[in-house]
Amino acid sequence: MLLYNGQLLLDEDFALTLPNRGLFFNDGFFETLVWANGGIRYLPHHVARMQRAAAALGLALPPELATAESLTYTLGQLTTGNAHRLRLQLWRSGGGLYAPETTECSWLATARPFQPNDAPLATAGFAETVQTRMSPVSFCKGPESLTYVLAARERAQRSLDELLLLDTTGHVAETVSAAIFWIADNCLFTPALATGCVAGVRRAHLLQVATKHGLECEEGLFQPTVLLQAETVFTANVAGIRVLNRVGEVEWTTGSSLLVSIRAWEAGQ
Incomplete structure (x- = not known):
């Protein structure tokens, strides 16, 4: 089953109508959400990012x-009590060329079984073919999707488990589909949104929880050498937290007790 503009349909009964500005111009954005225990995880962060994305694109939610x-x-109509991975796609209604004719939008929501993934990442490297770029919409998911498609392609071609993206000035930004964090000197580090990374909801939640428990957090512009000198490096998205065992020639053989605490703090929310 899926939801199209509020109408519950079978997958085989759904068809997009044309013109479609999402298809033609990528004029919209999407959210990936997890439904568990009767609600949406990181709900306030999803709502905040959706409202910000709609404002940036000139859309009325x-x-x-x-x-x-x-x-x-609305999204609860797609669930059956089990954990689900939900995808909510929104795009501007109407036609036209580049200049939009309306602020109204159409939307599509789909649900699939959710499988958490906290497994360590054995190998990772820095991207060589793509970079992130700060823009008015780089914080949300969708407008810059081709960057991550190409990054995923490079990751597969290099037979890596993860790829770390840099911005146009060489600062660490994010991974293909997750935020990047590291721990050093009892401080939690993550790249600033100025790198053009996605404002991930798990990223926002982790920073909120860590700050609440008194852990020093620093968002900034960091060269790869800073990350490589860290005690522990990990990725975070709605699917889980995954520790990096190796980036290039640098290997980490021991975990961080502070990361154990961060996991416990999140679980206690």
Whole structure:
């Protein structure tokens, strides 16, 4: 089953109508959400990012998606009580060329079984073919998707488990589909949004939880050498936290007790 503009349909009964500005111009954005224990994980962070993305693109969020309560009710129609991975795609309605004709948007929500993934990443490297770029919409998911498609392609071609992206000035930004963090000197580090990385909801939640428990956190512009000197490096997205065992020739053989605490703090939320 799927939801298209609020209508519950079988997958085989769904068809996109043309013109479609999402298809033609990538005029929209998407969210990847996890439904578990009767609700949406990191719900306030999803709502905040959706509202920010809609404002940046000049879109009016439909009432059934605009608040935490309405979003939960709407997407809950696709769940059966089990954990689900939800994808919510929004695009501008109407036609036209580059210049939009309306602020209204259409939307599509789909659900698939959710499988968490906290498995360590054995091998990783820095991207050689793509870079992130700061833009008015780089914080949300969708407008810059081709960057991550190409990054995933490079990752596969190099037979790596993960690829670390740098921005145009060589600062560490993120991975193909997750935020990047590292721990050094009892401080939690992550790249600033100025690198053009996605404002991930798990990223926001981790920073919130760490700050609440008194852990020093630093968002900034960091060269790869800073990351390579860290005690522990890990990625984080809605699917899980994954420790990096190796980046290039640098290998980490022991974990961080501070990361154990961070996991426990999250679980206690």
